[in-house]
Amino acid sequence: MDPDALSLEVRRAQAGDADAFAALYRAHAGRVYAMCLRLEGDPAAAEERTQDVFVRAWDRLPGFRHESAFSTWLHRLAVNVVLAHRRATWRRDLRVAVVEEPELLESPRAAPDPGTRMDLDAAMIRLPPGARAVFVLHDIEGYGHAEIAEMTGIAEGTSKAQLFRARRLLRRALDR
Amino acid sequence: MTGQRPDDETFLRSHLADLPRSIDPPRDLWPAIEGRLAPRARARPRIALYRLAAAIALVALSSAVTWYVARRSDAPVAVATAPVDRAGLARLARAGDIMEQGLGSSSLAPATRAVLARNLVVIDSAIAECQRALDADPGSPVLAGLLRAAHRQRVEFLQQAARLPRS
Numbered sequence: 001m002d003p004d005a006l007s008l009e010v011r012r013a014q015a016g017d018a019d020a021f022a023a024l025y026r027a028h029a030g031r032v033y034a035m036c037l038r039l040e041g042d043p044a045a046a047e048e049r050t051q052d053v054f055v056r057a058w059d060r061l062p063g064f065r066h067e068s069a070f071s072t073w074l075h076r077l078a079v080n081v082v083l084a085h086r087r088a089t090w091r092r093d094l095r096v097a098v099v100e101e102p103e104l105l106e107s108p109r110a111a112p113d114p115g116t117r118m119d120l121d122a123a124m125i126r127l128p129p130g131a132r133a134v135f136v137l138h139d140i141e142g143y144g145h146a147e148i149a150e151m152t153g154i155a156e157g158t159s160k161a162q163l164f165r166a167r168r169l170l171r172r173a174l175d176r
Numbered sequence: 177m178t179g180q181r182p183d184d185e186t187f188l189r190s191h192l193a194d195l196p197r198s199i200d201p202p203r204d205l206w207p208a209i210e211g212r213l214a215p216r217a218r219a220r221p222r223i224a225l226y227r228l229a230a231a232i233a234l235v236a237l238s239s240a241v242t243w244y245v246a247r248r249s250d251a252p253v254a255v256a257t258a259p260v261d262r263a264g265l266a267r268l269a270r271a272g273d274i275m276e277q278g279l280g281s282s283s284l285a286p287a288t289r290a291v292l293a294r295n296l297v298v299i300d301s302a303i304a305e306c307q308r309a310l311d312a313d314p315g316s317p318v319l320a321g322l323l324r325a326a327h328r329q330r331v332e333f334l335q336q337a338a339r340l341p342r343s
Contacts, residue, residue, distance in 0.1 A: 008297055015293035018213060025206055030198030037199060051205055055212045062289060066276075120191040139192060167184035174191060 010070045014061050021061075025054055028071060032078045038136045039082045041125045049085060053078040079137065083151055086129070123173040127166055134159050135166035265320070268327035269303075276334055292337050299333060302326045 006027065012020030032053050037046035057077055064073055124132055133152065137143045138159070143151070145159040152159070276296070306323040313319055 008301065011293055011297045011300065015290045015297070018210065021213070022206055022210070025209065029205065030200050033201045033205075034197065034199040043202060047201055047203075047205060050201060051209050051212065054205075054209045058213045062293075120188070120195055139188070140195065164184075167188055170191075171184045171187050175187070 006070060007066075010061075010064070010066075013058075014064065021054075021058060024057075024070070024074075028074055029054075031071070032074065035075070035078055035136070035141065036082055038121070038124060038140065039079075039086070039133055041127075041129065041132060049078075049082050052085070053081045056081055075141070079141070079143075079151060083133075086133075120170065120174065123170050126173065127169055131162045131166035131169065134162040135170070138163050139167075261320070261324075265324060265327060268324065268331060272327060272330040272334060288340060295333060296330070299326065299330045303330065 006024075009020045009023045009027075013024055029050065033046055033050045036049040036053070037043060040046045040049060053074070057074055060077065064070070124135065127135065134148060137148050137151070138145065145156045145163075148154075148159045149156045154162075303323065303326045306319060306326050310316060310319040310323055
């Protein structure tokens with residue numbers, strides 16, 4: 001969707017046009033679902049969060065003031081929706097002492113099929129939730145450690161340590 | 177010769193580059209989403225706003241007709257000859273932006289806000305159309321005049337909206 005058409009659809013959706021909002025959903029569902037899937041690590045949960053994101057976006061859209069791109073606004077909203085849902089779990093997981101835990105990637109449930117090379121998405125799903133959250137937000141979504149700390153309620157240093165841990169575990173999983 | 181192993185970040189960079197930024201959901205989620213959307217208030221819009229919307233539509237139509245005639249007709253058409261005042265256009269656009277931002281934080285009723293948004297769509301479409309035409313023909317005083325008229329419509333519309341009573 002070109003920027004002019006997108007801007008018109010956003011304004012129409014702000015005015016209550018559900019068809020315009022459907023067009024916005026079609027244009028952005030893939031990116032939102034991808035982020036939800038990587039943060040949640042589970043397709044069914046990712047579907048639920050994607051629905052939550054667009055319902056929340058519809059509710060919040062009248063307050064969108066076009067000061068940033070709609071996609072940026074929607075993406076930040078999506079992160080907040082997922083984080084709010086997972087906050088209790090992640091806070092606990094994010095704050096645990098950061099140690100090397102290669103066995104988490106070596107459990108029988110986590111092992112890939114013999115002869116199958118694990119890709120990054122498959123390896124990410126096997127990460128501990130806290131490390132996965134920081135890796136997705138930093139290395140995939142492009143947020144800085146300060147923003148991640150603000151969004152998740154952890155210290156910047158913890159965010160850096162979790163990222164280090166995630167990268168180390170992913171490398172071990174992919175480098176076999 | 178022994179190669180040095182790259183660090184973890186460098187190692188993962190190529191994997192990250194291959195990662196799809198978008199993944200389609202396994203099923204269409206729109207029907208479920210649509211069923212959860214809260215209906216927006218659709219109270220009867222104010223008569224003054226209807227009149228203003230009609231005026232905007234009329235101006236947009238007459239502007240389009242004038243532009244079409246000016247482009248297509250072999251007959252001489254009375255056109256403004258003043259040079260294109262780009263700074264003035266930019267000032268008008270900026271004034272409209274500031275007013276629109278002010279409205280965004282005001283406490284207008286949802287139904288009124290919806291009418292405003294719909295009419296801004298009409299005006300913004302006219303502005304975008306005039307701007308595209310002017311980009312294609314930068315020296316045209318006719319197109320510059322049309323663009324200025326569209327920006328003025330936006331500012332006047334927003335001025336009227338700013339005078340509406342708050343909820």
